[in-house]
Amino acid sequence: MNSSRPEGTRWWGTLGGVVAILLILPLALSAQQPRSVSGRVTAATGKPLAGAQVSVKGTSVGTLTDANGRFTVQVPAGSDTLEVTFIGYRTQDVAITGPVVSVVMPVEAISLQGVVVTALGVTRQQRTLGYSVQQVQGDQLANMPQPNLVNSLQGRVAGVDITNDGPPGGSSRIVIRGANSLTGNNQPLFIVDGIPIDNSAPSNSGYGGIDYGNAAMDIDPSEIASISVLKGPNAAALYGSRAANGAVIITTKSGQNATGGQMTASTSVTYQTPLRLPTYQNRYGEGSTLYQAGCDSGCFSYVDGWGGGTFDYFDESWGPQMSGQLIDQWFGKQQPWTPHPNNVRNFFNTGRTWNTDVAFATSTEASHVRIAVGDQDISGMYPGNLLRRINAAVNGGIDITPRLSASGAINYINRKGVDRPGTGYDAGNVMEDFVWFGRQLDMNRLKNEYMCTTPAQVQQIDCTLGGQATWNNLYHNNPYFTALVDGNHDTRNRVIGHAQIHYKFTSWLTGLVRTGTDYYTDNRERDFAVTDNNYRQGAFFQDVITRQETNTDFLLTAAGDVAPSLHLTANVGGNTRLSDHNVDNVNVNQLAVPGIYSLQNAGVTPVVANHLYREKVNSLYGTAELTYNDYLTLDVTGRNDWSSTLPGQNNSYFYPSVSASFVFTDALGIASNTLPFGKLRASWARVGEDASPYQLVNTYAKTDPWSGLATFSVPNQLANANLKPEQTEAMEVGTDLKFFNSRAGLVATVYRKTTRNQILPAQVSTTSGYGSRVVNAGEIRNQGVELQLNGTPIVTKSGFRWDLNLNFGKNNNEVVSLAPGLDALVLGTYWYMNVEARPGQPYGQLIGYKWQRVPAGDPLAGDLILNSEGLPQRDPTKHVLGNYNPAWTAGLRTTFTYKGLSLSLLFDHKQGGQLFSATNWFGDYAGVLNETLKGRSISESQPGIVVNGAVPVTDSNGHVTGYNAVTDTVVSQAWFENYFYAHEWSVFDATFTKLREVTLTWAVPKKFVPLNFSSMTVSLIGHNLYLWTKVPHIDPETAFDNSNVQGLEFGQFPTARSIGFRIQIRP
């Protein structure tokens, strides 16, 4: 257990330097003259194509053809290829053999995006697919380097809901087509080059912790060739149980077609600032007007921050008005009481993210290899926060004989995090400090005097212990003590690799054997220095997590024409998967000597635990794909799994799928310029899902040992020896259409999926001796619609082009049933606010308290019922206050291209869904938010908020017979502190629109491109640039953690607005 901070990793930084030197090498200017080349562009039919784009490859030089398809272009010296593009036709590269060049454009045979990667890594023409797959090209992701790959999908894929936890390096949650599972994982399976990878995330409670991020964020976006999102069980039926929530299939770049050797490099630097911070009031400082006589205009006086002074323990801002008067404060007696409007903003540094990638590739006819290194170096907005990710990848392939070929890849990832911000309602989260805060506090003071050394300090801390100096000793660390003295550091070393052999038995039969693994160890340590508010004698916690999943599979593929016009592709395959997940924890709750975070220095007996989870699944599967005349395709799949986590009698389960695709424009011969392509598709699938390990047999739970004696307790959950697999059934129908010479396209899908027999811990009355029991029960239904629209509204001869892409998804979710006798399943609860699943209602209901109001029928119906103090009172029954799922989501991408310039904007919208913001709730209670200025002083002598409401009228028996209207005046502090009793006013419509991305890319003219690189682009990039929302004070795109408990917010780390630039060179 070494507590030293990782500081010696800077050698990787030289990588960035090398690239920078490459980029600033003296530019080789050519002495040769440009030449003029002209020509004509026609379709294969001989029809001239007007408005086709003709550019000199690798330069920004280009033009458009005229009405007769003719063009003239000035070709810079050293260039010898023209690139001609026209929508609906395949892009042509034409060698410049002389001053006149004729170009014939073949029709784009494959409509839509052509080929996509589907289950088992099988590449297929999209036109033959009977289900929806949406593919995102890697260059789109690389243009906007994101710390988290999952965030790159925001706004780009229809029907996908993504939330993130705030701090860079934190986790993001992705759910496709709504939640399927009541209590299990609802996120899709991630697959890299055919190998499933881990995407687990630490499950943080809302009461503190560190968000170490979801594991898929280890993948470097610039290494991605494409991402296919398989949206439902239909698409993923062949990946087995875990893909019931869909699959995200990542294909990395390879060295194929890199004849003669190529180098690609890019570097980007972006800067982060908080996108949104709460609007604070800046007129009243810390203290109180209540609880002590004579404090009508606010009392505060600091002695020790423990209650020794007047309200000096009180972390609310109901104190004296800040007008420069002298008041005893934490850093000295009789100091001016003045506002510091930017105190919270000043806490944050400007973050810096530096991404550098270099890749080398080469290929011959019989082999190819690619080596890539990526470096992501982040210094966060949070003081002291550093994040580093190094990716090194090698992949290659070789044809050994004409029949036998082999390929493989290995990807090493080293990730380090230092001083990540804490989360949740915890003294380790600085954002909690800023909700419970004295608005007079000067952040520079807190920064300069966070250790207890300054003689001017009046507080009574024993400085010999090296403790902190803070404004409130009862509840709060100095935020700089939290950030810079308390610490956390984590390191993950990960290898993802595979090897495969491919053998061609005959012209129609091929075989594949593949094995791959994803292995990592993650070492996480959290240190609490002496005098930390949670651990006054210091503490440290260490978790070592090891995960490995190994998959070995084979696949036999037979393909051939079984009759004229009838093509069959059949696959038979099998897979065995072994997962190991090991967690070792050490908790030391007190240090012997300050500052040393090692087991030897434990001041108390360390609490240790280790857990191993192991699971194995064997599978056999087969598929058949029958295509008639290239326009009608029928797919059938079947898979049987044997899982170790289910009882022997139930551990084998089979699931089938069937789908069909019909290109009616070809079949009926109705293809035209208006409708060149049209396809209908339909599919049905069923997927089984197993349990997590060890749910069949009751075991005893280990409890804290007593003086060396091991002790155990009956567990709180009752196991079930008769579990059956869960079952998800899904169907979808859709259409893919192209219009107007393929200048516009529409993909539309409607779907419905139902998950039954869910394996869930059903809550039971604890009077049974158990809190829950594992059962097969419950049913969730999701149905919805997805639309993808794309089009090119404008193409002009001058070279201007405008493209639009719209993604839309609407999902309706219903919890059809829970376990028998169970009226509600509480997914999580914070501050009495429950997130629940209730039969007949959508998953993720927010259940909390409202105010008592006059019931219907009374003339005053709906008015607040006030108590004798004029304050509203909690209605003792909990009510549904909202639901966290958005009504619909949409992303709009618009791109403007003019010659070598391209401007792209991505907007992302979530409509509806509700959010309980405890930042608003407690921020109002604590008097720090702007709206709490209300009623602070009506006049100097009589502050107050005028409240209109009703009071009950009772008869002699105490029965309420009616209501009288009343008007009360309530002290502002009493009014806002009363918020605590009900959630109603802190639940908001979570609708928002974000300007998610802006990129402005300039293709550098060839003559300025150094060395032999044919292309170089410079981009200005911005991410999360603007937010439109009605939710006050916070960014509604937020969550506590990665679990199913969503729709709650407290003390979120501010999301970042990121602006910077990127330079890329390509062969």
Place this chain on the structure above:
Amino acid sequence: MTIKRASSGFRGLVAVSILALLMGACDKGLTSLNKNPNDPENVPVANILPNAIRSGVNQLMGVGWQLRLTGLWPQLYAEIQYPDEDRYIVRPSAIQAYWDGLYVNSLEDFQRIITKSGAAGGNPNYAAIATIMKSWEFASASDVWGDMPYTDALEGDSTGNFKPAYTPQQDIFNDILTKLAGVSSMMSSDPLDAVDASSDLIYGGDLSKWVKFANSLRLRYAMQIVNADPTKAEQEFTAAWSDPGGVIMSNDDNAEFRYLPSYPNDNPWHEDWRSRDDYAMSATLIDTLKSLNDPRLTYYAEPTDSGPTYQGMPNGIPNDAPKLKAVSRIGNYWRANPNGTFVIMGASEVMFLAAEAAERGWIAGNPATYYQDAIRLDMTKYKATAGSYTPYASDADIATYLAQPRIQYAGGQAGLDQIHLQMWISFFGNANEAYATWRRSGIPQLAIAANNKQDAIPVRLPYADLEQSLNHDNWQAAVTAQGLTDGFSTPVWWDKPPTP
């Protein structure tokens, strides 16, 4: 395609299919792979008992139950931050946690010990200990909740009853009295059945002391029901008093739980004190101790940092409350001491109960003598166990104290009031009993807390929220049967006005 090529493809197909069958359907290791490598399927009762005891004591003597609830309403302690409970607002999540914590973390474990020990080859002495602890916990819980799932409870794993009916409090107390009377006959003196001393965190395996504890609990619960069922109360009390197993007469026999010096087995009050400063002395208790010149004051309370040497916080924090610096916190003996001791039941309580029983004419002896012995035992109860701590008072100090006119036993109703006031004082650190004694005796007379949100000091706790949905019909029946309106104001069954 040629025949030859087709056959080579066919051979490959067959080979791989065989491989597939080997790794797929025929994997016999699958089931054994799911055997939990982390946690045992069976453990000896000696390894279950310690945690069950610790968990139950932590629950019923710890911070939430005592400092945040049952010690606030009889005004032993006071909240100085966020005084919700002191103003009679109880967080529903806290009630849920108390309810769940008792049933799941402790009672179910005692139930398991009873089941395992009662089976063939089991050790009945563990069953006897578990029965005593279970009785104490159920009685303490029923003191605040009245009717509770009892008879049918804790059977989720045996009968599959996940919705147990609520047992009326009268039946709960009657059954507890019966069970406690029967423990000595459960016990085995076979040396092979000796209780592992290290697993018995209360008496170190001394069964004779467990019998005394059981008989003493019978005295407590017999007296508890005196106003509701006087005949039964007297019967049960006299039977227990004369039981050959005896009752706790000496502090050496006290049923007490002594914590270890360090986390996670340190005293929960101490653990809380390390990071929080939410609780202090109630003004009601401090003022009483001061007016009686009570030597326990300096042990119960810390001197203030400013203002009067000892000053309590009036419950509910009135608007003219003293500053926090001028309020006495709970004594360092209780808060700063990691291995502080909680007395579940001690000799002083037995003597107070004897004094009351003698005053009522149930047992022989002079009530004044029992009363003075009780005070003496209480003031010396930490002598044996508190390590470096001296007893509250020397013999001379005790004599001076007893000689005060207000302390001298008056007899009659005045005598009973004196006994009950002294019990209230002595239950510092065992607030559940202070709360119960105050409810059945009305002593001391308490003023309602400042800024209160109820019309009177609560006399019970609402049921846990989740019972409404998870055990609805039985919960509804219990609410109806007891006539509950708000969960705070309806007395439990034994809480009746004193019989004349």
